[in-house]
Amino acid sequence: xxxxxxxxxxxxxxxxxxxxxxxxxxxxxxxxxxxxxxxxxxxxxxxxxxxxxxxxxxxxxxxxxxxxxxxxxxxxxxxxxxxxxxxxxxxxxxxxxxxxxxxxxxxxxxxxx
Amino acid sequence: xxxxxxxxxxxxxxxxxxxxxxxxxxxxxxxxxxxxxxxxxxxxxxxxxxxxxxxxxxxxxxxxxxxxxxxxxxxxxxxxxxxxxxxxxxxxxxxxxxxxxxxxxxxxxxxxxx
Numbered sequence: 001x002x003x004x005x006x007x008x009x010x011x012x013x014x015x016x017x018x019x020x021x022x023x024x025x026x027x028x029x030x031x032x033x034x035x036x037x038x039x040x041x042x043x044x045x046x047x048x049x050x051x052x053x054x055x056x057x058x059x060x061x062x063x064x065x066x067x068x069x070x071x072x073x074x075x076x077x078x079x080x081x082x083x084x085x086x087x088x089x090x091x092x093x094x095x096x097x098x099x100x101x102x103x104x105x106x107x108x109x110x111x112x113x
Numbered sequence: 114x115x116x117x118x119x120x121x122x123x124x125x126x127x128x129x130x131x132x133x134x135x136x137x138x139x140x141x142x143x144x145x146x147x148x149x150x151x152x153x154x155x156x157x158x159x160x161x162x163x164x165x166x167x168x169x170x171x172x173x174x175x176x177x178x179x180x181x182x183x184x185x186x187x188x189x190x191x192x193x194x195x196x197x198x199x200x201x202x203x204x205x206x207x208x209x210x211x212x213x214x215x216x217x218x219x220x221x222x223x224x225x226x227x
Contacts (some may be wrong), residue, residue, distance in 0.1 A: 008154055034215070043117075043203050043218030044156070087154055099210050100169055103156040 008087060010108040019077040023090030023104045028071060030092035034101070035064060035075045038087045047075070047088075077109075085111045116140050117219035119204045125225045126194055133190045134222045136204030144168075145187035146205040146216065147179060156203070162187055163210050194226045 013019045025033065031052035036044035050057045050064045050073075057064050063076040073090050090104040119136040126132050138145060146169075147159040161169040165181045176192045191198060201221045207214040 046215050106154045
């Protein structure tokens, strides 16, 4: 089975509230960023992406904000639901020839009923 | 239909053994990857292949050898397994290498070395 990510930062929110998950990225040259959601026992699932020529992008109940000045990315989830409980990862894609995806350390979101 | 499928899902084996994890994608993608996730949930790329050609080999011990018989398959063979190899291994694929192609992950293979 799955081991527990004991060292993961955790965000606990009440069902129906908005959630904000933050991420600091490392490479100022990265120009593509992605948020993934990983539910227990499953692989990471794409949520939303943003290119560096944008500072905001909206999806269904999710918004990603990009602040290139401070190399900060955030994921906002509106009206958080129990099904949103998962580990969330930000990832940046480098611009070398490998286009390698570098993941952040992850944040666990717990939704209280 | 599972887009990226990997087998086995769970594998418990003894130190020193050799084992393989298989991966197949039915998305018609050109690029496939292996990622390793440790007990702290940290995800790190190991290898990527584009049209059967090795693109990324992220300083992984040479006990790990990926094999891509065709662009829909990327298998991972591990020789002389060590305790530290215990982790979850994720196969993934994307349309191509260029930035902006979404990476789709499989469900993971939980490897425990005892």
